[in-house]
Amino acid sequence: LVYSNNRIISRERLSTKSFPKRDQLLKKVNEIISNILQDKRLQRKDVLGIGVGLPGPVDFKKGLVHFLPNISGWKNFPIKIRFRSIAKLPIFADNDVNLVALAEQRLGAGKKSHNMICMTLGTGVGGAVIIDKNLYRGSSFSAGEIGHIPITENGPACNCGGRGCLESFVGNKYILKKAKARFKNHKITLEKISLLAKAGDFKARNFWREVGQHIGIALVGVINLLNPDKVVIGGGIARAGAILFDEIRKTVRLRAMPTQARAVKIVKAKLGDDAGILGASILVKENKL
Ligand SMILES: [Zn+2]
Numbered sequence: 001l002v003y004s005n006n007r008i009i010s011r012e013r014l015s016t017k018s019f020p021k022r023d024q025l026l027k028k029v030n031e032i033i034s035n036i037l038q039d040k041r042l043q044r045k046d047v048l049g050i051g052v053g054l055p056g057p058v059d060f061k062k063g064l065v066h067f068l069p070n071i072s073g074w075k076n077f078p079i080k081i082r083f084r085s086i087a088k089l090p091i092f093a094d095n096d097v098n099l100v101a102l103a104e105q106r107l108g109a110g111k112k113s114h115n116m117i118c119m120t121l122g123t124g125v126g127g128a129v130i131i132d133k134n135l136y137r138g139s140s141f142s143a144g145e146i147g148h149i150p151i152t153e154n155g156p157a158c159n160c161g162g163r164g165c166l167e168s169f170v171g172n173k174y175i176l177k178k179a180k181a182r183f184k185n186h187k188i189t190l191e192k193i194s195l196l197a198k199a200g201d202f203k204a205r206n207f208w209r210e211v212g213q214h215i216g217i218a219l220v221g222v223i224n225l226l227n228p229d230k231v232v233i234g235g236g237i238a239r240a241g242a243i244l245f246d247e248i249r250k251t252v253r254l255r256a257m258p259t260q261a262r263a264v265k266i267v268k269a270k271l272g273d274d275a276g277i278l279g280a281s282i283l284v285k286e287n288k289l
Pocket residue numbers: 147148149158159160161162163165167
């Protein structure tokens with residue numbers, strides 16, 4: 001529950017794994033909404049709407065989930081109609097990284113930015129594009145897939161059907177596999193490598209430098225194409241900190257066209273886990289009024 005002044009009042013967390021059927025999940029969420037409203041002495045008529053962020057391409061206008069790459073059973077799901085019939089409230093649905101971008105641009109690291117790229121680093125590598133302060137969704141609402149920009153001509157096959165995608169070089173699974181081989185340690189974690197890097201360990205610093213170079217190369221293409229004033233990077237491995245960001249910035253400085261490279265600032269996301277929640281509420285507010 002978010003108040004109109006962007007204060008998060010109440011939150012609950014559920015695992016989609018516990019709800020293999022979509023309607024079960026929506027009914028459970030609706031139950032939680034009822035409990036929160038009761039707890040805050042509010043009624044449904046006090047609520048402007050429900051914002052939903054989903055990990056996959058979503059037709060924002062129709063309220064239709066095209067599919068979710070990591071959750072089965074959501075292909076061509078009309079979430080707007082179905083959730084509305086359960087919750088009896090207006091529903092606004094969009095891709096989750098679009099919502100993160102919206103929140104970071106309005107309230108976080110992208111404040112005052114007009115043209116912004118948002119990137120989230122996790123199991124998947126997500127992206128979103130803001131042009132003239134508005135989300136750019138593309139012709140079929142799938143723009144911004146930075147993780148699926150090819151960074152080499154003949155790289156490994158990717159889930160998306162492409163080859164050599166950025167995600168298959170810097171997605172969590174890939175870099176963890178590389179880390180285990182590189183450090184000859186099956187128990188090593190990315191957090192541990194971050195700590196080692198901060199303590200000055202040469203191997204660990206090199207490890208993050210390589211990750212930063214891959215990200216930087218993909219960003220060079222994006223920056224040359226769109227000439228943004230800001231790139232905001234969030235998600236788990238963004239916590240690797242200065243070593244990673246320095247390398248990304250260096251790669252962009254060396255390889256992007258000078259005019260575009262000078263115009264852009266590459267910064268860490270500010271809102272963390274709150275970004276998705278705040279973005280969902282901004283989506284409702286800005287489209288309801
Ligand atoms: Zn791909």
